[in-house]
Amino acid sequence: MTQTRTRLERGRSALGPALELVHTGRAPTRAVLTAELGVTRATAGAVAAELEALGLIQVDSRPLGAAGAQGRPSHRLSIAPHGPVALAAQVHTDGFRAALVGLGGRLVATAPGSMTVPADPTHVIDAVVEAGAQLLSETGRRCVGAGLAVPSAVAEPEGTALNPLHVAWPAGAPVGELFTRSLVAAGIRGDDREPVPGFVGNDVNLAALAEHRHGAGGGAQHLLCVATGHRGVGGALVLDGRLHTGSAGLALEVGHLTVNPEGSPCHCGSRGCLDTETDPLAFLTAAGREPGPEVSLLRQARDLLRQAYATDPSVRAATEQLIDRLGLGLASLVNILNPDRIILGGLHRELLEADPERLRAVVADRSLWGRSGGVPILPCTLDHNSLVGAAELAWQPVLDDPLAALGVG
Structure with missing residues (x-):
């Protein structure tokens, strides 16, 4: 030897x-x-x-040492620029997106797709896998596995979507099984010619994982992520580099914290939840705008906030209202979880950037630990972080044991 x-x-x-x-x-x-x-x-x-x-x-x-450095350069x-990739897929209320993601969280190729998400999840899962298979064919990349982000709590290890509130799927939809079946049908295989493994997770959980490894959450020991995408609000906690998903994958359903007892009815049966008081639809409604069908609610809310916050009193008032309610929710989470960093995604990132001092003041005023020194509140920094997080699920077996995952040795 x-x-x-x-x-x-x-x-x-x-x-x-x-x-x-x-x-x-x-x-x-x-x-x-x-x-x-x-x-x-x-x-x-x-x-x-x-x-x-x-x-x-x-x-x-041929390493190069820094100017004036002592000793041998490292x-x-x-x-590897042309190394293997993971197939990442995301389903949201307005359709889907497929991507190939390499190590380092780098997007190699993407394929957005728009469709009305049907009550049978099979159709949209098949469509997003087909789009991913096309990307693999076009790029010729090796595939180590596949991950799917969905807008629902996902029970582990079964991979069932328990509460897909903002898509028409039935509760308990077996998305993990459907995803695996679709990958097999599409002929997506690894180097050993066996079907690649498929993994499913909640979209905000996966966004938090991606941000911790490659974005705004880097270095945090107790990272709290709260985000609103196309509809609703989700939360996630990353502890010492690993997602905290609870005993069955259902932890951190933060969207159902009450932040306005007299507020709008929520899908969960309560009223005034973070889910319905601080998402894009809530913002458009508070600003007196009628949502249009042509683009996503998230895009409409972001455009309105960016274009009219400085000039339109109704938009400014709506922004302040959502910031105050978001701050109440974050303060409750700080009291319970004591994170060392909070990151905000989707429309919440835009609210933070519009008036960071107001949001931080609400959290500090309403939380015990906020008063003792403050918890950093930062915007998410990755584009398509749920997709990158879905890829992280597929990369994890390789990170755990490269030789076994790649069928070597």
Whole structure:
């Protein structure tokens, strides 16, 4: 056995952690990788070489030291530019989107699709998988797995959509089973010619996971994400790098916190929930605007906020109303969860950017921990973060054990 192979055997358990460090941008050089893994330089070199041989990363063969730096320059590590991808899919109230996502959360190709989401989820799931299969065919990329983001709490491990309130699916729709069946029917296979694994998750959970690994949540130990997309409000919690989904995948249904007891009726049977008081429809209604059918409610609300906030008193009043109600909900979550960072997505990101001081003041005034020093509240930074998060589900087995997931060794 060669010396290099012996080092690799000693560091085999470091392959997954090493890949995750490069994947999340925390190990830009082999020197940093060595320090983060706590292994010898030789072992880190063998691990990086093996990941490169698997087609996952790229090691700079001719490193350059910084001007004036002492000692040997370190090899730079980066994602292999033509490496494998995950098929990511998202279904929302206005249709679907498919994408190919490489390591590092990089979108390789996307294919948006619009359709009225039917009561039978089979049709839209088949459509989004077909779009993904077309992207794979066009790019010729290897596929490691597939992930699907849906606007519903998803029970684990069954993969059933328990409360798809803003699409017409029945409660308990077996989206995991349907997604897997569609992947098989589309002939999407891995290097071993076996069907690729399919994973399903709630769209906001997956957005939070993506933001933690590649966006505004990086470095947070207790990350709270709250977001409103096309309809409704969702929340997610990432603890020490892993999604907290509860005992059955149903944690953080924050949309049903009451923030206005006299407010609008909610699909859940209550009134004045965050879900109905701070989503795009609530904003348009508060601003006295009649929603149009031509574009999504999220797009209409964003455009109105950006274009008229500074000049239209009704839009400013609607913005302040939603900020105050969002702040009440966030304060309750801060009291319960004590996060070290909050990130906001969808229309909530726009509300934060419109008047950050007002939102932060409401949260600080209404929360115990907010008063003791404040919790950073930041906007999400990734485009299509639910898609990137769906890809993270598919990449996770590779990050856990690259050799086993890729059928090597």
